[in-house]
Amino acid sequence: MINPKVIERLILYRRSLLMDGEARSGQIYSHEMAVLAGVSAPQVRRDVMAIGYSGSPITGYDRQALLRALGEMIDPPEPESVALVGVGDIGRGILHYFQGRRPRLAIAALFDKDPDKVNRVIHGCRSYPVEEIARVVPSLKIRVAIISVPGFAAQDVADRLVNAGVRGILNYAPIRLKLPEGIYIENRDVILSLEKIAYFARQT
Amino acid sequence: MINPKVIERLILYRRSLLMDGEARSGQIYSHEMAVLAGVSAPQVRRDVMAIGYSGSPITGYDRQALLRALGEMIDPPEPESVALVGVGDIGRGILHYFQGRRPRLAIAALFDKDPDKVNRVIHGCRSYPVEEIARVVPSLKIRVAIISVPGFAAQDVADRLVNAGVRGILNYAPIRLKLPEGIYIENRDVILSLEKIAYFARQT
DNA sequence: TAGATTGTTAATCGATTAACAATC
DNA sequence: TAGATTGTTAATCGATTAACAATC
Numbered sequence: 369m370i371n372p373k374v375i376e377r378l379i380l381y382r383r384s385l386l387m388d389g390e391a392r393s394g395q396i397y398s399h400e401m402a403v404l405a406g407v408s409a410p411q412v413r414r415d416v417m418a419i420g421y422s423g424s425p426i427t428g429y430d431r432q433a434l435l436r437a438l439g440e441m442i443d444p445p446e447p448e449s450v451a452l453v454g455v456g457d458i459g460r461g462i463l464h465y466f467q468g469r470r471p472r473l474a475i476a477a478l479f480d481k482d483p484d485k486v487n488r489v490i491h492g493c494r495s496y497p498v499e500e501i502a503r504v505v506p507s508l509k510i511r512v513a514i515i516s517v518p519g520f521a522a523q524d525v526a527d528r529l530v531n532a533g534v535r536g537i538l539n540y541a542p543i544r545l546k547l548p549e550g551i552y553i554e555n556r557d558v559i560l561s562l563e564k565i566a567y568f569a570r571q572t
Numbered sequence: 573m574i575n576p577k578v579i580e581r582l583i584l585y586r587r588s589l590l591m592d593g594e595a596r597s598g599q600i601y602s603h604e605m606a607v608l609a610g611v612s613a614p615q616v617r618r619d620v621m622a623i624g625y626s627g628s629p630i631t632g633y634d635r636q637a638l639l640r641a642l643g644e645m646i647d648p649p650e651p652e653s654v655a656l657v658g659v660g661d662i663g664r665g666i667l668h669y670f671q672g673r674r675p676r677l678a679i680a681a682l683f684d685k686d687p688d689k690v691n692r693v694i695h696g697c698r699s700y701p702v703e704e705i706a707r708v709v710p711s712l713k714i715r716v717a718i719i720s721v722p723g724f725a726a727q728d729v730a731d732r733l734v735n736a737g738v739r740g741i742l743n744y745a746p747i748r749l750k751l752p753e754g755i756y757i758e759n760r761d762v763i764l765s766l767e768k769i770a771y772f773a774r775q776t
Numbered sequence: 777t778a779g780a781t782t783g784t785t786a787a788t789c790g791a792t793t794a795a796c797a798a799t800c
Numbered sequence: 801t802a803g804a805t806t807g808t809t810a811a812t813c814g815a816t817t818a819a820c821a822a823t824c
Contacts, residue, residue: 369775370771371790371791372768372772373791375768375771375772376764376768377767379764379767380748380764381689384747389730397803397804397805397806398805398806405748406748406750408792408793409805410792410793410794410795411793412790413805413806413807413808414792414807414808416806417806417807417808422800422806422807423805423806423807423808424800424805425798425799425800425803425804425805425806425807426799426800426804426805426806427800427805428805428806429806441771442767442771444770444774448770450766450770456669457664457666457667457668458665458666458669459665459667460661460665461661461662461663461664461665461666461756462661462662462665462762463661463663464661465661466762466763466766469763470763470766470767471614473763473766473767474769480578480701511770511773512673512766512769512770512773514766519659522776533772535772535773535774535776536769536770536772536773537769538765538766538769544584544609544610545650545715546610550776551773552769553771554765554768554769556760556765558666558669558670559670559673559674559677560583560584560588561742561758561760562654562670562674562677562716562718562742563646563674563677564576564579564580564581564583564758565716565740565741565742565756565758566648566654566677566715566716567574567579567646568576568643568739568740568756569715569739569740570581570648570715570739570740571573572739572754575815577815601780601781601782602781602782612816612817613781614816614817614818614819615816615817617781617782617783617784618783618784618816620782621782621783624783626782626783627781627782627783628781628782628823628824629779629780629781629782629783629823629824630780630781630782630823630824631781631824632781632782633782665796721819759802778823779824780823780824781822781823781824782821782822782823782824783820783821783822783823784819784820784821784822785818785819785820785821786817786818786819786820787814787816787817787819788813788816788817788818788819789814789815789816789817790813790815790816791812791813791814791815792811792812792813792814793810793811793812793813794807794809794810794811794812795808795809795810795811796807796808796809796810797807797808797809798805798806798807799804799805799806799807800803800804800805800806
């Protein structure tokens, strides 16, 4: 199993290759990829090795073949649905921003506690009360969720999601969720990030 | 200088102490703090040591004194202004969510390229064209900025911000910014995060 | 004093970087 | 072949964990 930092770099490599319009086909060397992605060349070689793709000492890597190998690692084999819980400011922002950007990854269900926000279609997406997580999440085979509810509600929501089959969570709520082993989580607390950045901006 | 992971934990310790309403005053042991913040007890002790505060082998740490020490490290000495560039879906979500939550840290200026979005007041905050960054950022002594513009515009915006005196950036644009040494940056690319989470959710 | 906790050092772990032999 | 690059191993670096002497 590949670790999170490696996966992140693999995603960056793919983007770099796709955005490097100059030469979508042809060959590319590790040091060129390194410049594009902002990492070191040996790092690129190690990462490429990790996905089982190999290049040639003479011609480097084949762009198209490398993109295929990256896609096989990164992309879900079939389109995947994501749940978004909490249709507040942050949640709505993410929903609007995200929809339609990744064909194989789409927000397929919204959940909220507010009766005014449920049983509607928001930005092309059906919204349900949180009590329906247990029913809707398994029926849509959802395994990834975004939590953007207030801190006090986040643990309850997380428990419901995990019980319903979710295995990965992107958490915007300002608390550290307690989750069973094997659930992958990333915390994206905006206020914490800004406090941290402000600290470092003050130094120097 | 303290490293980012330590600062992040210090912020969590403070939150844990503030939210642990049970006993806002009195003493607390490292292993109790460890449970609250979800880290190990020796880790808590090392971090507390790093901010120059010390406890007693008998009574542990004094909550109020520790909170003061944490605040001195984390909080800006005087209220600090933050710039937000890009008043789109994500930017607007952050603006609405963030305003008023941290008294010493507030979004004080918005910037956008769209003529319809500038020279207005959005959610109590004045908006300017991006060309005015060079003038407004220094005049408000802004050192921290949030970038939530499309990828193709982000590098230009970042350069303008850094030239105007910004030293810390929270970047929501889907590119790796090239910045001079000494500028602190955190990347919060939503799509990248979800792709990563989806990968790990598929395993197991 | 006895004992649990603190401050601090040593051991471990993992990831990154540097070096280099293998290769086309 | 000569040479630049790849694949792969060794060295380095840093952070975390474990251990323990000092302390009240």
